[in-house]
Amino acid sequence: MKKNYSISIVNGSSYETSLNETIQVGGKEAHIQSISEQNGEFAITIDGIITKAEVLSANFKEKKFTILIQGKKYKVEAADEFDLLLKKMGLDASSSQKVKELKAPMPGMVLNIPFSEGDQVTKGDTLLVLEAMKMENSIKSPGAGKIKQILAQKGRAVEKNQVLIIFE
Numbered sequence: 001m002k003k004n005y006s007i008s009i010v011n012g013s014s015y016e017t018s019l020n021e022t023i024q025v026g027g028k029e030a031h032i033q034s035i036s037e038q039n040g041e042f043a044i045t046i047d048g049i050i051t052k053a054e055v056l057s058a059n060f061k062e063k064k065f066t067i068l069i070q071g072k073k074y075k076v077e078a079a080d081e082f083d084l085l086l087k088k089m090g091l092d093a094s095s096s097q098k099v100k101e102l103k104a105p106m107p108g109m110v111l112n113i114p115f116s117e118g119d120q121v122t123k124g125d126t127l128l129v130l131e132a133m134k135m136e137n138s139i140k141s142p143g144a145g146k147i148k149q150i151l152a153q154k155g156r157a158v159e160k161n162q163v164l165i166i167f168e
Contacts, residue, residue, distance in 0.1 A: 061124055082137055099142050102165040104158040108132030113154055119147050127165055128152060139164070 056066040056073065063078040079087070085105050112129040115121060126138040127147075145167045152164040 086140075086142070099145075100167055101163045102127060102139065102142075102167070104130065104152075104160055104162045104164055105139070106130070106132045106137075107158065107160050108137070109157050110152045110154050110164075111136060113150060113152060115147055115150070117147050117150055121145060121147060130158070 051069060054068040056068050058065050063080075063083070065076045065078070067074045067076055082105070089103070089105060108130040109132075110128055111131050113127070115125070115127060121127065121141045122144045123141055125141040127141050128139050130137045130139055147165055148168045149166040150164070151162075151166065152158055158164065
């Protein structure tokens with residue numbers, strides 16, 4: 001199964017990437033092999049050339065990493081297909097508008113709603129879990145706020161762009 005990602009080097013380039021058994025970066029095929037998972041080192045082979053890389057820091061929640069490649073540090077931000085969809089819909093964290101409502105990014109079945117009306121949420125909190133195409137998708141809060149009303153119901157289907165949660 002092929003998964004798409006957007007990889008951005010902070011103050012640098014941005015790459016659209018497909019992840020399968022190989023990675024496509026800027027039209028080049030890169031094979032990633034784990035050398036040592038204990039110290040964060042790995043090797044990237046591009047066009048037969050092996051380059052060692054080391055993960056210096058990793059924030060998996062925010063998908064931000066600092067990677068050392070050939071003595072040079074790179075700050076890298078990753079976004080998966082779901083993050084890209086939220087950004088396209090204007091629900092990403094970089095959106096300057098205050099979000100008043102959260103809409104379903106795709107049709108699916110609501111599996112879980114861990115918050116209640118009146119609860120305070122922070123950026124990145126999972127507001128609900130939506131099953132779509134046999135995959136569970138965590139719908140995360142785009143920012144901090146208070147839940148005014150939850151329109152979605154556990155076990156019920158929702159349509160794309162249907163309002164799920166209203167914020168104060």
